[in-house]
Amino acid sequence: xxxxxxxxxxxxxxxxxxxxxxxxxxxxxxxxxxxxxxxxxxxxxxxxxxxxxxxxxxxxxxxxxxxxxxxxxxxxxxxxxxxxxxxxxxxxxxxxxxxxxxxxxxxxxxxxxxxxxxxxxxxxxxxxxxxxxxxxxxxxxxxxxxxxxxxxxxxxx
Numbered sequence: 001x002x003x004x005x006x007x008x009x010x011x012x013x014x015x016x017x018x019x020x021x022x023x024x025x026x027x028x029x030x031x032x033x034x035x036x037x038x039x040x041x042x043x044x045x046x047x048x049x050x051x052x053x054x055x056x057x058x059x060x061x062x063x064x065x066x067x068x069x070x071x072x073x074x075x076x077x078x079x080x081x082x083x084x085x086x087x088x089x090x091x092x093x094x095x096x097x098x099x100x101x102x103x104x105x106x107x108x109x110x111x112x113x114x115x116x117x118x119x120x121x122x123x124x125x126x127x128x129x130x131x132x133x134x135x136x137x138x139x140x141x142x143x144x145x146x147x148x149x150x151x152x153x154x155x156x157x
Contacts, residue, residue: 004055009095016093023054024096030066033098035110038087044110045118047076049098061086063100069154080147082106107141112154114140 007020015022025031030048037044047065049057052073056064063076063084077083084102091098104110111118121133 004058006051015095021091022095023051023091023098024094025051026096030068031096031098033065033100035063035084035100035102037108038101038103042117043119044084044102044104044116054098057086057100058089063102067154069156070152076110077105079151080106080109080142082109082142084110109141112144112148114142114144116141 004021007022009015009022009024014020015024023031029050031054033047033049035044035047036042047063048068049064050066050073053064053066056062056073056075063086065074065076066072067074075083083105084100085105086100086102088101089098090101107116109116111120113120115137117137120135120137122136123133124131
């Protein structure tokens with residue numbers, strides 16, 4: 001798994017303006033990863049990556065994440081078949097956040113709840129602030145119970 005090695009962080013200029021991949025993971029060993037649909041640009045999800053997830057993603061061209069709820073490395077779509085194929089991977093200016101542009105296999109869904117995007121509800125703002133969330137997707141693209149069975153739900157209260 002260690003085919004890709006990350007460069008040390010020697011200077012701000014090198015991190016911000018250089019060409020070396022020098023990711024900075026948080027104290028918990030993780031960095032956020034925004035994932036969007038490569039064709040539409042729609043935000044599909046926000047996940048977390050540790051060094052192994054980032055390496056596997058770059059080496060295989062398929063998105064891997066680290067589950068904070070389960071404390072395990074996982075490949076997106078390994079259970080559901082909704083594999084996220086990386087079209088482009090970017091890192092932000094100070095190299096502490098990743099942006100993946102992906103194409104999703106199957107129904108194109110990326111949300112374990114069954115919706116296409118994990119961001120399937122809008123929060124009312126301004127004059128409507130404080131009112132109920134508004135669904136932006138009118139239907140689920142798959143039945144989570146049929147796909148995941150009795151696997152534990154990653155959402156925690």
